[in-house]
Amino acid sequence: MRESDTLERAYRLRAYPTRPQQRAIGRLIGAARFVWNWALWRRSDAYKADKSQLNWIALSRELTVLKRAAETAWLAQLPREPFNQVLRDQERAFANFFAQRARYPRFRRRGGKASVRFTLDQRRAQVARGTGKERWAYVQLPGLGRVKLRRTEALMGRLRSVTLSRDGAGRYFAAITADGVPLTEALAAKVAAVGVDAGLRVLATVHDGERARPFPAPKALAGRLARLRRYQRHQSRQLAAQMRAQGLDPTQPCPKGMRLGVSKRRHRTRRRIAREHARIADLRRDALHRVSTGIVREAKVIAIEALRVKAMARGMGRRAFRRGVADAALGELRRQITYKGAWAAREVVPIDPFYASSKTCSGCGAVNAALKLQKHWQCFACGAQHERDVNAAKNLRAEGLRVLGMRGSSPATGERPESNARGVACAADAAAPVTVLPLQRRPTANREPAQSAARRETRRAPSGTARRRVRAGL
Ligand SMILES: [Zn+2]
Structure with a gap:
């Protein structure tokens, strides 16, 4: 097949990690954030010291040293690959900055974009793609093992990388990038x-x-929207109650700098709304x-x-x-x-x-x-x-x-x-x-x-x- 008959695309699949895998993904996401911030510090330090620019390979070497230090030894227990990916991503972010395509890369905070990316090794078959109408595909990832993915379409082409993420509703997703995907959709048009x-x-x-x-x-949409409105009513009622409990007038906006307590019920409503x-x-x-x-x-x-x-x-x-x-x-x-x-x-x-x-x-x-x-x-x-x-x-x-x-x-x-x-x-x-x-x-x-x-x-x-x-x- 000629290269021009193919395309690059991403597949987004719902992932179903086990409990231990969920904990491991949480640790990896946190560690990836740590490595990003650490590398950003190192880059700006090196630049301030002697105007030198560290590339990702130099940083990767420093990271190896860092893993031997006592207080960062926990890094050594985690798989290496996502961290190299973080360093490469940061390198690209800097390249974009120097080419004036993007702002200066920023530090990452907890609660921000929570994802972790793995490059797929082309020499090993890390992804069990499934065939025909099979419901599941699997991806073998270092430190996690076999992660189950809900298969909604055939995964074609060379699979390059997998990004695992978690959304506000606590669900997991895997975005798989692929190239060399054949154009299967080019069917004859009916009209x-x-x-x-x-x-x-x-x-x-x-x-x-x-x-x-x-x-x-879809019919289900109307029902869902009605439920959402109900939860939103709960939320405003619970918010008013909280304000009254703290001696505030609920008809007025909350004064700046004032922190409202979050009751168990309010917390539950928030989760339901998300x-x-x-x-x-x-x-x-x-x-x-x-x-x-x-x-x-x-x-x-x-x-x-x-x-x-x-x-x-x-x-x-x-x-x-x-x-x-x-x-x-x-x-x-x-x-x-x-x-x-x-x-x-x-x-x-x-x-x-x-x-x-x-x-x-x-x-x-x-x-x-x-x-x-x-x-x-x-x-x-x-x-x-x-x-x-x-x-x-x-x-x-x-x-x-x-x-x-x-x-x-x-x-x-x-x-x-x-x-x-x-x-x-x-x-x-x-x-x-x-x-x-x-x-x-x-x-x-x-x-x-x-x-x-x-x-x-x-x-x-x-x-x-x-x-x-x-x-x-x-
Ligand atoms: Zn007319």
Whole structure:
């Protein structure tokens, strides 16, 4: 297999360490923090003394000496590998600092990012990947032994490193980085292009040009949210009680510098809230993964709304809260579609949020500026009956094909081609094999090159829709 047919990626798996392994992971995380801070001291001391710069190999030698000292002998009982990894990570952090890509590396405190990383030895098979539909995979790690991992997909390629971490709800995860992963997802697309409208109760509505398909949010989510609100009510009641017990007025904010005691009950509520938050995030992410995988399998071209610039703060009412949650879900969905799209050689087209996908009639192009939040509406110009989400998804699809056509062809000549004709032409293009560019680059959450390119394009050449919007007085 040619290298260009492969990609780098990370697998995130839930880990199920045994009790002794959990204790060992806790010790390793603490020791990794100690080594990081110690190395940072050594680097700054050496620099102050004679402007010398210690590299990780020199520090690794010093660490060996440190292990022989009486008060740091506990280090010697722990496996070596995660500490070398810490020193290498710090070296990279300094390189980024000197290249002015990052701030000066900081000391790590307890309660911060709690994780520990192991490099995998390529000469030994440390990971039992499991085959077919097996539920478990295992990774053999120094000082820990065999750690059990929940397997949700096939682990492909060369597995490079494993990072073990623990979240606020006390769950463990293993992030495995891999390279040389073959492009298995590049299946033939069933349809040329879809538009994706993201929402809350219906996570996404997908329109393929002929019909729309809703992806509803999981039912369990509503129950979880209700429970979270209940716990939050408990928390505020318990907080008020604590303030009264300390002679404070609970209707006033707690004075600065005042420390409130934490009762056993309050502690328990706090833990419950953290766990509920984690489960809700999981449910939502899981559901979104199903949606994004489905969409990427289905279509060659995927049009989805680009990042909305944050509206000015108008106070955090119920609607603002819902808006915020919806934006977060849209962001996560777009992130997943973007990187999965890169794996499967799909064209993901971000649509400028100024494009009024909800308010534009997908039949005649008239813009219903007065449209509020109603689910159904009728076009004042052509009389068409619309379902809000379906209409928006259909519009996003058409707009995606238009943007794509503009990007591919010469700059707009001034005449406005019929949007349908254009759509068909682009659909034909879309069916042709597409060369994938960003393969060697790891798809990351923040990097969305296609998006900014498309945005620039949209700005440069105002299109039919933009002009229609201007005429409609928007
Ligand atoms: Zn209409």
